Amino acid sequence: MTAQYVSSGEFTRDQRYIATRITADGRDGYPVEPGRYRLIVSRACPWASRAVVVRRLLGLEHVLSMGIAGPTHDSRSWTFDLDPGHRDPVLGIERLQEAYFARYPDYERGITVPAMVDTRTGQVVTNDYAQITLDLSTEWREYHRPGAPDLYPEELRAEIDDVNRVVFADVNNGVYRSGFAGSQEAYEKAYRRLFTRLDWLSDRLESQRYLVGDTITEADVRLFTTLVRFDPVYHGHFKCNRQKLTEMPVLWAYARDLFQTPGFGDTVDFDHIKRHYYVVHRDINPTGIVPAGPDLSGWLTPHGREALGGRPFGNGSPPGPPSPEETVPATA
Template sequence: MSATSTDPTGAESAGTGGNDTYGHKPFKRSRSHFPDRITADGRDGWPVEPGRYRLAVSRACPWASRALVSRRLLGLEDALSLAVADPIQDDRSWRFTLDPDGRDPVLGIRHLSEAYDARERDYPGGVSVPAIVDVPSGQLVTNDYQQITLDLATEWAALHRPGAPDLYPEPLRAEIDEVMEGIYRDINNGVYQCGFASSQQEYEEAYAALFARLDQVSARLADRRYLVGDTITEADIRLFTTLVRFDPVYHGHFKCNRNKLTEDPVLWAYARDLYQTPGFGDTVDFDHIKRHYYQVHTGINPTGIVPAGPDLSGWTTPHHREQLGGRPFGDGTPPGPVPEGERVTPPDAV
């Protein structure tokens, strides 16, 4: 998600996920401007090192939420520190007003744009999350929201916690990639295509593709606990971060209203199963999600009123998906407790 006061999404280029362009043209998500990778061998000049980098996120953004889930599941909290931005941006981008004195305590900056400027001043793009910043130099390393989590799962393996799951198992990568491609195009990005459609035809085409894919995924999950294989993978993480926002935001705000998530028995149970799995729900902040979308997207919601609903208490009710078998962490173990300072507001308090 990037950030500019005129960007309807608030997390892309002032939007909500990756880099997006809005206005009266068809919705288009642009490619990341800084695709550098942090790798075990440092081939892009950025070697994996514990404590060297800082992950900047907004808990409102589904793309940043992928990184939050991956970081928790893999136990990278000590190796990769976390900067959490205010869900509401100002003209200069994502801001660190949640921290004392309005500055990130590690990077010493008020706005994420300062890390972008340190890397390339006045580059032609939005200030997006997730972003990884090099702490010693204060420079942005990457905002490649598609690649960051894949690298956390593979290139950062030497720093994974004991018992960390394999989120991108090599024998299943071709199938995972295929499943993720359809989910990205029609669901992750599809809700935005609905919400920011500039014509009735454009909206209806995106709407049809979104629900056709949701129906396909629901059928796939009817007799299997996870999308690919019998453990949680990157594919589940990417689907979850859209599903968890569906009823609070996308159903009404983005006009994705054929049905609610809670009205699809399979997807609702699947989403609750993941939400209740350590590493998923303990990274979700519904307050940040709702305030960001409804207060930042003034083109869609000019009053800035944040709806009181929906009722979120159902997220912690029994899902019974364990009856399908599956091993959430494979041969591994659940992550440990949420680090102090990273705990989120429970849904019954929103």
């Protein structure tokens, strides 16, 4: 079964997510507990990739396991085709939808990643991607690694929230509003809105190293996962082609700065990213042919943004290397 992604006019994202939260006090019935929950992601998905980055930056690998779905799926669900027997080794399921149906047998919305699953019951707890990363920063604080950064500092939360709001509307979701537009008018409206915001971000980042304050925050994580997909996918596949990221000097340097920061680039799987978009979106790319390019070598070139100051991890320190089982395979 092949899903249809292009809308009849302007693309509108369904933002009705499972709002249950995993909290330190367990007020929703799901207290933070080491080893109890499993974070299910796909490295192809920008929304899931936020959780992958945050989990790694905060050093939560030892208390929150991670299952990685394959890069492609059908209209039913993400699948665990990367694992032996095509089953998640902890949950024992072939499709993520099994965890959704275990809690909601009549669940009719999208089976999305990231998803937090209770390993005791096999039931999904939440797929509210925006709240998941904020809760990893705040509710899971007891289990952060020594030297973990504060990605959502209390004194900057209002500004971070403001930046996140416009970046989501115009950039994170804006590329989809361009790519899934079903009319010329809807596409051009989304296209203009996207590049107006990218110009705004370029102006903001020209004189400051990070989006809010002088350290990495949640705002940088959310922008990064879109920027890293821009040239491999959004520029061509989604027709966001006024410029490539590599042709926007400030944003290209900013993205390289983050990519070269431990916890960011070492979570990126360009192969999965390209295979997901070009294979799954058959109504945009009917042949399913995956482009051979672009050249990725530029991601490791000097960015020069140290000159702007800033301290990536504040008073903390970078995470160590990823574990062998979570290391992204080298891209040829």
